[in-house]
Structure formats: C-alpha cells, structure tokens
Amino acid sequence: MNWKDFFDSLGMNGTKWQWRIMRWENAWKDRKSTAKQKRGQVAYRHKFCSCGALLDREERSCPHCGKRAPSWRAQVVQRAVGLVIPSALAVSSTLLIANTAMYLLVVAIAGGQALIAPPVNVLAELGGLVLGRLPDGAYGLLITYGYLHFGLIHFGFNMLVLSQVGPMLEQEIGKARFFTLYTLALIGGGLARYFVSGPVNTIVVGASGALFGLIGFGISYAHFVGGHSAHELRNFFLRWAIYGFLFGHFVGADNVAHFGGFVVGAALGYLVERERLNRDRFTPIWGYAAGICLLATFAAFGWVIAQKLS
Numbered sequence: 001m002n003w004k005d006f007f008d009s010l011g012m013n014g015t016k017w018q019w020r021i022m023r024w025e026n027a028w029k030d031r032k033s034t035a036k037q038k039r040g041q042v043a044y045r046h047k048f049c050s051c052g053a054l055l056d057r058e059e060r061s062c063p064h065c066g067k068r069a070p071s072w073r074a075q076v077v078q079r080a081v082g083l084v085i086p087s088a089l090a091v092s093s094t095l096l097i098a099n100t101a102m103y104l105l106v107v108a109i110a111g112g113q114a115l116i117a118p119p120v121n122v123l124a125e126l127g128g129l130v131l132g133r134l135p136d137g138a139y140g141l142l143i144t145y146g147y148l149h150f151g152l153i154h155f156g157f158n159m160l161v162l163s164q165v166g167p168m169l170e171q172e173i174g175k176a177r178f179f180t181l182y183t184l185a186l187i188g189g190g191l192a193r194y195f196v197s198g199p200v201n202t203i204v205v206g207a208s209g210a211l212f213g214l215i216g217f218g219i220s221y222a223h224f225v226g227g228h229s230a231h232e233l234r235n236f237f238l239r240w241a242i243y244g245f246l247f248g249h250f251v252g253a254d255n256v257a258h259f260g261g262f263v264v265g266a267a268l269g270y271l272v273e274r275e276r277l278n279r280d281r282f283t284p285i286w287g288y289a290a291g292i293c294l295l296a297t298f299a300a301f302g303w304v305i306a307q308k309l310s
Contacts, residue, residue, distance in 0.1 A: 049069060
C-alpha cells in the first residue's frame with residue numbers, strides 16, 4: 001500500500017508517516033527475528049549436566065561425572081522462564097499487565113456490557129475515586145482509581161500511550177525512578193481532581209493522570225538536559241501534551257487530573273535531571289521510594305478488597 005498517498009489524501013504529512021510506518025515494519029521484523037532466535041535457544045536439542053558437560057537430550061546419566069543427567073524438558077522450561085522474566089519485569093510492562101487485569105476483572109464482574117461501558121457502581125466498588133465522599137482511611141483510592149477505565153476506548157488509548165512513552169523513559173531513568181514517577185503522578189492527578197471539585201458523586205478513573213505525569217517528566221527532563229537531541233525529545237513529549245490536552249478538552253476528559261499529574265511529572269523531571277551526574281549516589285534513595293510506592297499500591301488494593309469482604 002502506498003502510505004504516502006494515503007496520508008496525503010487525509011491532509012497529513014504523507015512522507016513523514018511513510019517513514020514512521022517503515023520504522024514500525026522494520027521493528028516488527030526485528031522482533032520476529034529475535035523471537036525466532038529465542039525459540040531456537042529454548043528448544044536447544046542438548047542439555048547440560050551440573051558438572052558443565054554437554055549431553056544429548058536422551059542421555060540418562062553423565063559419562064563425565066557419573067551423576068544422573070538432568071531432565072531436558074526441565075531445562076527447556078528454565079530457559080524459557082529466563083528469557084521471559086526480564087521483559088515481563090519491566091515496570092512499564094507490569095503496569096500494562098496490571099491495568100489489563102483490572103479491565104478484565106471489571107468485565108468478569110459486570111458482564112460483556114463492561115467492555116464498552118462498565119457500570120459506575122462496579123468501578124466505585126473496585127477502587128474508583130468518587131468526588132465529594134472520600135471515606136475515612138480511603139486515601140488508597142488516589143492510587144486504585146488509576147488502574148480502572150471507562151470501557152475499551154478509554155483503556156485502549158491509555159495503554160497505547162503507556163506502551164509508547166513508558167519504555168523510553170524507563171530505559172532512561174531506571175525502574176525505581178520510573179515507578180515512583182508513575183505512582184506520584186497518579187496521586188497528583190487524583191488530588192487535583194478531588195480538590196478542584198467537580199459534581200458530587202462523579203466517579204474518576206483512568207491512568208491518564210500518571211501518563212500526563214510521564215509526558216510532563218519527559219518535557220522537563222529533556223529540556224534541562226539540553227542539546228539538540230534532548231530538545232528534539234522534549235518537543236516529542238510536548239506534542240504528546242498538546243494533543244492530549246486538546247483531545248481531553250474536546251471529548252470531555254478530565255483535564256484537571258491530567259494537569260495535576262503533569263505538574264508532578266514536570267517537577268520530578270527537573271529533580272531527576274539535577275542529579276544526573278551523581279545518579280548512582282541517589283539510586284538507593286529512589287529504590288526505597290519505589291518500595292514505599294509499591295507497598296502503598298498493595299495496601300490500597302488491600303483496603304478495597306477488605307471493604308468488599310466486610
């Protein structure tokens with residue numbers, strides 16, 4: 001298909017989009033090639049003894065040390081797990097999984113209608129933030145609301161942004177800083193929405209406060225890093241911010257929560273850039289901060305479960 005002519009006919013920059021699609025196609029081919037190599041590694045026809053000897057997959061004992069040979073199938077499983085876990089443990093991937101799990105949980109509870117329009121009462125019971133009535137001890141709702149979504153379009157758009165922006169930032173600043181940033185921006189978005197009150201009993205859900213935090217972080221961090229490449233990256237995030245706020249305005253999304261997350265992210269972007277030359281020195285502190293955020297997240301969902309069971 002001639003992508004240039006297609007996008008030109010839509011009034012868009014066809015050349016630019018054609019190059020983007022070519023990059024995506026090349027990236028997809030690279031992923032397929034990498035996946036094929038990994039399958040070959042997993043299904044390797046030999047096995048290793050504990051003494052380090054290379055054995056045929058059918059051998060029952062090692063001719064070098066005399067010990068019983070390990071199971072080839074067990075080693076296949078170990079190799080598969082070893083290849084999958086590092087990718088799955090990426091924070092951005094884990095957040096995608098957690099959001100997907102919550103979306104599917106809502107569908108499982110409310111039925112097929114929840115794919116497009118989940119019932120508000122189900123969202124509230126599972127941790128949605130309801131304006132005007134924050135129960136005592138329910139501060140965890142400032143976290144749990146961000147893992148729920150108003151149906152497939154809301155969920156799909158937010159996860160698209162997370163998949164595009166998250167890995168890039170996580171690779172740049174590390175897992176601990178990234179998860180701390182995500183959680184604090186989520187809380188910042190919830191606080192902004194709660195204190196800049198909307199109609200009482202309006203329910204607030206969605207990861208977009210955290211995602212605007214990532215975007216705000218990217219703008220701030222790249223701006224203060226300086227240089228042509230960093231400013232190109234800053235402009236990339238700036239375009240995301242403009243499109244996001246405009247889209248939010250026209251579809252009636254919660255730009256107050258977006259702005260709250262954005263401000264938190266921008267502040268953390270400045271802070272993380274200031275420590276850039278002494279990053280190793282501050283990394284343990286961010287590790288503790290990420291641990292606190294993780295405990296707070298588990299505690300928040302624990303509170304929701306306890307309320308359901310009580």
